[in-house]
Amino acid sequence: MFDLIVKNVNVVRPNVPEVETLDIAIKDGKFAHLAPSIDPSDASDVVDGEGLHAFPGVVDAHMHLGIYHPLSEDIVTETRSAATGGVTSGISYIRTGRYYLNKGGSYADFLPDVMEASDGRSYIDYGYHVAPMMQQHIDEIPLLIDRFGIPSYKIFMFYGSHGLHGRSDDQSAFLMTPPGENYDYAHFEFIMRGARAAMDQFPDKADYISVSLHCETAEIMRAYTKMAEENDELSGLAAYNAARPPHSEGLAIAVASYLAHETQFPNINLLHLSSAKAIESAMLMEDTFPDINFRREVTITHLLTDFEGVTGIHGKVNPPLRPRSDVEALWQAIEDGNIDWVISDHACCADEMKVDQDNRNDVWLAKSGFGGTEFILPGMVSEARKRGLPLHRVAELVSWNAAQRYGLRSKGTIEVGFDADLALVDLEETWTIRADESESAQGYSPLEGHELTGKVKHVFLRGARMVDDGTVVGEPTGKYLSRPTA
Secondary structure (H helix, E strand, O other): OEEEEEEEEEEEEOOEEEEEEEEEEEEOOEEEEEEOOOOHHHEEEEEEOOOOEEEEOEEEEEEOOOOOOOHHHHHHHHHHHHHHOOEEEEEEEEOOEOOOOOEOOOHHHHHHHHHHHHOOOOOOEEEEEEOOOOHHHHHOHHHHHHOOOOOEEEEEHHHHOEOOOOEOOOHHHHHOOOOOOOOOHHHHHHHHHHHHHHHHHOHHHHHHOEEEEEOOOHHHHHHHHHHHHHOOOOOHHHHHHHHOOHHHHHHHHHHHHHHHHHHOOOEEEEOOOOOHHHHHHHHHHHHHOOOOEEEEEEEHHHHHOOHHHOOOOOOOOOOOOOOHHHHHHHHHHHHOOOOOEEEOOEOOOOHHHHOOOOOOOOOOOOOOOOOOHHHHHHHHHHHHHHHOOOHHHHHHHHHHHHHHHOOOOOOOOOOOOOEOOEEEEEEEEEEEOOHHHOOOOOOOOOOOOOEEEEEEEEEEEOOEEEEEOOEEOOOOOOOEOOOOOO
16 A cells, blocks of 8 residues: 555654654655554555654755856765755755856756756755846746746845955956846846736746845945955954944845835745844834735854854855854744744855965955755754754744745645655754765865754655665655646
């Protein structure tokens, strides 16, 4: 009757406060039955869960596969890494311009190359968000939805004067945009208008059409970067935090929110909020514009460390790691129910690319971003138990909420009919993050030496074992997620 039964696990489900000891039956890649006891003779294969906690597979809805390494290579190593942490679905941001494929032009020509580089190489199910960098891309939004199953779009608000790592004197060359086009507030407005028109064109998919914003203000960053560079008392990650101050986030959130109100575009995602001021602005905007259906995310690294907890400049990221007071503000927002999901913002950047080899301590020359997808579930479990956050809230934050927002209708929970994506966790095992034990090609971690309690032991993707006792097994069987999924 069943392909697999996983017996004797403590099942953690979003929106279900009680943790139940159940058996889980799987058939044709779907959860088929949950009960206190299922006859093992009813299945071709039986796994003893040994009392581990079963979480729905993690949905890492914010990754950057292929940003610093060829996509065809990055998707292999970084999804293997993701899998060891219980991630079974990932959505990666991608765009034209420098980095990624280093290619401009239309998405009609760009995305087939992305699909070819991805196909057959991922250890997790995967999808893409797209950033419309020019007017042509806004015109292609219906094509992105209808042909490629991509209903979610990104705006990098700081790209008006900055590249990935700092000031940029020639944004047109960096972004590979046509002469006469600007990446500015007007362009952001037109993206929202294009997405609003798409909601009318595709009413059956309207709930899943969303715009996500990296909220930092280029003008504030430009002035404060100059001040930080000239301040002899600041260096490293503390200087980078000062160069991209929290009120830059707050101001950008306010601008983005008003543009959404003006364009009558309701589905806005505020990405990787990093500070108390960002949270303050986000909540003010929710009260001010009840017509906007806001979602708010934070990264696992912003929750687990601050800029003083990272050695060297490997922790450079946008927005920056903040002081401990901001870390605590993010956790307070989670406890208040004001954060919707936790992601990695994973961008594998090996040391030889991350830091200038002749000026290894110069934060201004270092690249931005680092990996961390494998730490979402164990990091959240470890910290949540210290802080008294219920496990079902962890399942909501790492799996369910993002899946529902982004149209992964078959993902995010352990219920009959959903994809049988499963992570079995030992809540009592304490371990230390060591980069040399990771499947990632990065070779370091800003979280090196951090101790966590809660270890992912076994992972199943659509009912097939993908990780056995912490080790990846089998071949890459991840499927492309054309959204909304069935």
